[in-house]
Amino acid sequence: MQIGAPLGRNSGKLWLNHSPHEARTMTRHWRTRLLHTNAHVPEGFKSLATPVYRGSTVLFDRQADVADQWHADKGYAYGLYGTPTVLELGARVAELEQARHSFVVPGGQAAIALTYLASCKAGSHALVPWNAYGPNREMGEGLLRALNIEVEAYDPMLGSGIGQLIRPNTALIWCESPGSVTMEIQDLPAIVGAAHERGVTVALDNSYAAGVLLDAFAMGVDISIQAITKYIGGHSDVLLGTVSVRDERTYETVGSTWAQLGMAVSPDDCSLALRGLQTLGVRLERLERSALELARWLADRPEIACVLHPALPSCPGHDIWQRDFAGSASIFSIVFEKRYSKSQVASFIDALELFQIGFSWGGVASLAVSFPDLKRPGIDYEGRLVRLNIGLEEVADLRADLEAAFRKL
Numbered sequence: 255m256q257i258g259a260p261l262g263r264n265s266g267k268l269w270l271n272h273s274p275h276e277a278r279t280m281t282r283h284w285r286t287r288l289l290h291t292n293a294h295v296p297e298g299f300k301s302l303a304t305p306v307y308r309g310s311t312v313l314f315d316r317q318a319d320v321a322d323q324w325h326a327d328k329g330y331a332y333g334l335y336g337t338p339t340v341l342e343l344g345a346r347v348a349e350l351e352q353a354r355h356s357f358v359v360p361g362g363q364a365a366i367a368l369t370y371l372a373s374c375k376a377g378s379h380a381l382v383p384w385n386a387y388g389p390n391r392e393m394g395e396g397l398l399r400a401l402n403i404e405v406e407a408y409d410p411m412l413g414s415g416i417g418q419l420i421r422p423n424t425a426l427i428w429c430e431s432p433g434s435v436t437m438e439i440q441d442l443p444a445i446v447g448a449a450h451e452r453g454v455t456v457a458l459d460n461s462y463a464a465g466v467l468l469d470a471f472a473m474g475v476d477i478s479i480q481a482i483t484k485y486i487g488g489h490s491d492v493l494l495g496t497v498s499v500r501d502e503r504t505y506e507t508v509g510s511t512w513a514q515l516g517m518a519v520s521p522d523d524c525s526l527a528l529r530g531l532q533t534l535g536v537r538l539e540r541l542e543r544s545a546l547e548l549a550r551w552l553a554d555r556p557e558i559a560c561v562l563h564p565a566l567p568s569c570p571g572h573d574i575w576q577r578d579f580a581g582s583a584s585i586f587s588i589v590f591e592k593r594y595s596k597s598q599v600a601s602f603i604d605a606l607e608l609f610q611i612g613f614s615w616g617g618v619a620s621l622a623v624s625f626p627d628l629k630r631p632g633i634d635y636e637g638r639l640v641r642l643n644i645g646l647e648e649v650a651d652l653r654a655d656l657e658a659a660f661r662k663l
């Protein structure tokens with residue numbers, strides 16, 4: 255093991271070693287020694303933390319070993335394709351999801367983009383549920399349309415009825431369960447059954463389940479993506495995503511697209527995500543308990559017309575959640591009674607002290623945000639829907655915060 259040698263003449267003994275090679279090193283100019291060193295530190299350091307390996311250039315021992323390829327299982331070639339820290343995060347997520355491989359990408363939206371670009375080509379048709387994460391829908395209407403890829407929105411509760419929307423050029427069916435904001439749970443095995451009958455790839459945005467509350471590959475999907483930004487990151491300070499693939503064929507198509515797009519991530523960010531994994535279990539358990547307690551309490555409030563939480567019967571697809579999921583998470587939505595206006599709901603959010611206002615979810619802080627223009631086919635929420643992310647604060651304090659804001663309504 256070598257470290258950069260200190261510049262001073264007597265600055266420590268760790269580097270004073272007198273083999274012929276080292277003696278030769280010491281005859282070189284200090285500028286050369288800045289880059290080529292024989293400084294040593296003791297071997298044998300062990301710690302509980304994964305080391306952060308940074309690096310763009312990867313060194314080879316011999317010219318004959320030089321290879322330019324992205325396959326991690328064939329060895330390191332270039333930092334773009336992952337250092338050991340990045341690959342460890344991918345391997346840990348793949349192990350949790352029981353995937354063939356998990357590609358680590360710069361965020362959940364990058365994972366969505368990679369999945370589209372790996373699965374579709376000019377002339378393809380893709381299906382996406384109308385409650386999918388907003389930027390996923392926007393990509394369908396923007397970048398993908400410009401590439402002559404048609405993305406059609408479908409009713410997330412269609413189940414096997416999706417078969418009727420499949421065309422000869424359908425290349426990809428997206429699922430997101432629960433769906434963004436309105437939280438519908440999809441019948442994944444039914445959708446997968448209809449898709450696979452026609453040879454269509456199914457991708458799932460599995461961010462809500464953190465890759466552990468729902469076994470995506472047991473449901474039959476081909477690609478499971480996660481915004482690691484949410485529960486695995488867990489502290490709202492890192493943006494990362496993964497694209498996990500089921501089999502060799504998908505590994506090759508997603509992998510070659512991933513490599514061509516140059517979706518590099520920071521090993522420092524990956525080390526934060528690896529640390530997040532260590533506490534994911536306790537955080538999810540506590541978040542589930544707190545969110546459920548507040549969701550049930552909110553369901554009884556006279557101001558609230560409906561609580562959209564997968565573990566409550568008022569959530570569309572609740573029975574499917576009971577069948578397929580191992581638990582619920584921290585995020586859910588509430589819909590105010592019709593007598594409240596958009597501006598009253600906005601003032602309710604402003605009146606909250608512990609709940610802060612902001613997008614994203616899965617961190618340790620409670621958040622509230624409304625979606626003033628949210629519409630679903632046949633429903634205009636008219637600004638009466640508020641999404642809550644429950645954090646690790648004491649539930650009694652969060653309830654008191656909500657109660658005080660209700661009083662001000």
Ligand SMILES: Cc1ncc(COP(=O)(O)O)c(C=O)c1O
Binds near residue numbers: 387430493
């Ligand atoms: C369901 C879902 N998927 C993907 C993303 C995108 O993740 P990121 O913010 O890491 O790009 C989000 C972000 O809010 C999300 O809610």
